[in-house]
Amino acid sequence: MAEAADFQGTSPSPARRWLRRTTALLAGAPLLAGLVQLPTAGAAHADGKPSARADGDSGPVAVAVDSLTPSAPTDGDTVTVSGTVTNNGKQAVTDAHVGLRVGPEVDTRSSVDSIAKESDNLQGSIAPEIENKYTEKFSKLVPGVAEHFNISVPADDLNLGEDGVYEFAVSLSGQTSAQPWEQILGIQRTFLPWQPGGADTKTKTTALWPLISTTHMAAETGPNEEQTPVLLNDDLAKEISPGGRLNQMLTLGKDLDVTWVVDPDLLASVDAMTGSYRVRDGENTVAGTHQDVAKQWLADLQDAVADKEVVALPFADPDLASLAHNGTDVTGSLSQLKSATDVIEDTVGTILHVKPSTEFAWPVDGAVDRSIVKVATSAGADKVIARSDSLQESNGLSYTPSAARPVGGGTTAVVADARLSTAFEGDLTKASSSTLAVQRFLAQSLGLGLQTGKQRSVVIAPQRMPSGSQARAMAEALRALQGSTWSESQKLGAAAGAKPDPDATTKVPGTSSYPSELRKNELPRSAFEEIARTQGTLDNFQVVLSNPSRVVTPFGRALNREMSVSWRGRTTEAESFRDGVKRYLDGLTGRVRLIDKSETKLSGRSATIPVTVQNNLVQDVGPLVLRLTSTNPTRLEIDGDRYEEQPISVSGGHSQSVKFPTSANANGRATVIAQLYTMDGRKYGKPVTFDVKVTEITATVMLVIGGGVLLLVLAGFRMYTQRKRAAARDAEKNGSDGSEAPEDPEDGPENPDGTEGRLKKESEAPARAGDPEQPSDPTPNAATESTDPSGTGERVDR
Secondary structure (H helix, E strand, O other): OOOOOOOOOOOOOHHHHHHHHHHHHHHHOHHHOOOOOOHHHOOEOOOOOEOOOOOOOOOOEEEEEEEEEOOOOOOOOEEEEEEEEEEOOOOOEEEEEEEEEEEEEEOOHHHHHHHHHOOOOOOOOOOOEOOOOOEEEEEEEOOOOEEEEEEEEEHHHHOOOOOEEEEEEEEEEEEOOOOOOOEEEEEEEEEEEEOOOOOOOOEEEEEEEEEOOOOOEEEEEOOOOOOOEEEOOOHHHHHHOOOOHHHHHHHHHOOOOOEEEEOHHHHHHHHHHOOOOEEEEOOEEEEOOOHHHHHHHHHHHHHHOOOOOEEEOOOOOEOHHHHHHHHOOOOOHHHHHHHHHHOHHHHHHHHHOOOOEOOEEOOHHHOOOHHHHHHHHHOOOOEEEEEOOOOOOOOOOOOOOOOEEEEEOOEEEEEEOHHHHOOOOOOOOOHHHHHHHHHHHHHHHHHHHOOOOOOOEEEEOOOOOOOHHHHHHHHHHHHHHHOOOOEEEOOHHHHHOOOOOOOOOOOOOOHHHOOHHHHOOOOOHHHHHHHHHHHHHHHHHHOOEOOOHHHHHHHHHHHHHOOEHHHOOOHHHHHHHHHHHHHHHHHHHOOEEEOOOOOEEEEOOEEEEEEEEEEOOOOOEEEEEEEEEEOOOOOEEEOOEOEEEEEEEEOOOEEEEEEEEEEEOOOEEEEEEEEEEOOOOOEEEEEEEEEEEEEOOOHHHHHHHHHHHHHHHHHHHHHHHHHHHHHHHHHHHHHOOOOOOOOOOOOOOOOOOOHHHHHHHHHHOOOOOOOOOOOOOOOOOOOOOOOOOOOOOOOOOO
8 A cells, every 4th residue: 555654743853952951061061071972872971881772772761551541532531641661771760750742643554553663762753742740750760660650631731633643652751870861761652543523434344253262172972862072171161261262252242343253163162061061181081060151151142142243154164275275186175165164054043043144254364365265155155354465455545445345256355454453463461562552453443534535344354363362452442443433333244245446456366475474374285185084984984874963963073173274373283183083983983893703614515604793883884785705716606606795784782693605616725805885885894804714525535434334333233232142141041040031032942742832822811801810820021111131032112
């Protein structure tokens, strides 16, 4: 932007006044000649001791302006300045006083930058002090001791002229033993914006208020039905607790007229904390205990945004620049951005009960090039929040144009003002730093408004994650701005839809123009490749699950988090998170697996081989396809072919076996491979390889075995007959001792006429009914229940 930086109306410098005094002193005291030199030169005295200003351009006394109220005074106000002065030199300062100085009007925004850069430099132009009555005196400033001051002055006595930005300085004047005359020993410059009357044309100002944090949720969830969420640590609880960064952002923002910019991931993470959740503690997890804090923060946020504009970024705030420069060539990367965009409305609407605006994309620091704009709009956004130090003016404009710029393809670049957007970066923990930032911000805003009589729309897009001190300074500045006479608030949607300035640049720079400092912190290509591999594993896994949403949802959001802007500058943490997601997913997929098998022996020409699938998940899996393949089908066939496939489904927490018919063609060892496949033919899990040892049964072997069995039968029969004959001989021997011997069918009758035989038959004939029993009737010798040994020709039932 072509702006002059000249100062006008400056008064004689303190060096000149001191020179005149020194000249008079030398005229009356010649002995002092040579002992005193101009303090601006910082030279040594004749005695070799340095002057009080030789310590540096800022002087030996540090002046800190801790408070300046009101920040933008009007007629009738009393300006109060308070702070401290600290003697950083080695000599005591005596006869000191703090005074106020009002310089000339600062007529350009670049001049504001120049003055702010040299705010404590004693070598620059220094305005005269206002009236002596508006001072605070100190008889002595001891080295290393800070002294507080507080000065109030009516705004009318500051002699401010026309509307504009004025340099306002607080100085410490005094003397030391080495330089015993009054001189300025320290100064702090800041600004007073002055426009007591209402502006003819107010600047429409949009301030973004970002609620964004780092990644807090793990991909891991509990195996229970509720899928208890797991947080990486307790940092989020600290941020939303009273005094925490996000708690301060919410408390400060609810009273401001701002556009809230939220990351749905932050809302989802806090919402997860309102119920049962767990927190990682080393290798284990412990129960989370901050449910009440999470509920209160969300309730307060719902109240704060109830009637405000809410812009929602894609889930987990993806790094658009990293994706554009390193990820578009990796398959599936743009799909991740699309999925992160698709869940915006449901997430934000469900939690905050408002309908968010989803058409804005916000690259890191508003730095854009053509590839970033292309990626940013690929998921549906048609407005890109850029910044004026990236989309720079090339037409030599002497003013800052409105934010909206059509950049082609139906896309609007909403160009935030770089000076206003970066006003609260850096360390603002000290009150003095915060005060200077606020006054500089207001000076830039008024300076912008006074550039032209045209009404313009200006956007302020601060850093994504302001610290607590930065947020407090931002809030203080916005309160002053929204109560000023030259600015009025406007929503981001209205700023994007405002009529563009025809002279404003609309040319998006090329990729080579992207800042090198930002480029070196981008996510590398390897990060997107790892995301793609994890997505492939997830795709394979989900098709075998009976309830895939239990896995797809948490892992899908985890993959979005792997692309987050919050990993910039945190390479080690980003790699650790990606590795953790992959390990956990691999662990889940590994719970559905084939059971290892040892060598199997197969005797005979055919048999079945069982293969077991184990499911250690809570939910059922299937259908899967189990394939058993023989690497040597000439020796071993699977169901008459090289391989056989069978479908399988396994209930949660169970195992299931599948039997494959096999047939052997030759003896020997054959290697078999079992592999699970998804129904669309993709391999699932690791294969199981085992050997099958085939032993074929031949005809010769069968003949040998049959002969052996026959010999055993014959030997048994021979032993049986020998035992029966021995029993008969024993019975015959018993008959010669007076007992009747059993008849041997092989022996003939003792009498040729058969008399004995007939008598025996008669004796064995059954007695007729009524016949008296004769004492000489013999006892039957083979009764059914007789325990005597059977004759050789009897049949014995066993």
